[in-house]
Amino acid sequence: MIDNVILLGIWGVIVGLDMTSVGQTMISRPLVAATVAGVIAGDPASGLVVGVVLEFFALDVLPVGAARYPDYGLGAVAAVATAAGTPSVLGTGLGVGVGLVIAYLGGVGTHLVRVLNGNDVVRNSGLLDSGNRAAVNAVHMRGLLRDGVRAAFVTALGLLLAILLRNTVPITLQGAVFLRIVVVGAAVSALVSGAVRFSGRRVVMQWFVLGLVIGSLGVVAL
Numbered sequence: 001m002i003d004n005v006i007l008l009g010i011w012g013v014i015v016g017l018d019m020t021s022v023g024q025t026m027i028s029r030p031l032v033a034a035t036v037a038g039v040i041a042g043d044p045a046s047g048l049v050v051g052v053v054l055e056f057f058a059l060d061v062l063p064v065g066a067a068r069y070p071d072y073g074l075g076a077v078a079a080v081a082t083a084a085g086t087p088s089v090l091g092t093g094l095g096v097g098v099g100l101v102i103a104y105l106g107g108v109g110t111h112l113v114r115v116l117n118g119n120d121v122v123r124n125s126g127l128l129d130s131g132n133r134a135a136v137n138a139v140h141m142r143g144l145l146r147d148g149v150r151a152a153f154v155t156a157l158g159l160l161l162a163i164l165l166r167n168t169v170p171i172t173l174q175g176a177v178f179l180r181i182v183v184v185g186a187a188v189s190a191l192v193s194g195a196v197r198f199s200g201r202r203v204v205m206q207w208f209v210l211g212l213v214i215g216s217l218g219v220v221a222l
Contacts, residue, residue: 016151078158
């Protein structure tokens, strides 16, 4: 178990850095982050289910410019740590709930890192304006280090919360089903809301509605 926790912690740091600081290879998307975390935890099915639900929430976010948004990648790792090894109906709701809390805290941490990075730039503005290469590299590396510390701290907090809830919180089948319905319903609502918001009006909205109808018919047929 401890090996899995350590590997999940390492994966969380990688995911956290990928969101903005390093790579941006999309492994920080909750669907990818949760699926890989599920493989690490020995329960890829739970990872996939949790990842899909959190991806619905993430699709409502448009990370452009200085927008503040949750870190759903870190949330996905914590969610899988909570849900892995339990029947899907029992683990999904609680796992996603933990994931949403950790995602929010990850977003708060991202804002703090941005503030600290900005202050660092101001303090070294003279050297940076003169094109001092050593100063540029130092500021850049300190920014990466701050984000790495943020990712490590939030991941550790998420794993700790997952362990505590798995070992101490009793949940009945009825409560688990209700919680799952709530989080899945909220995820679908966020997905539809984001799609409507980003689709605009008239022609684009018509295509969105057409796609929604065709997709719904496909689900019914299956």
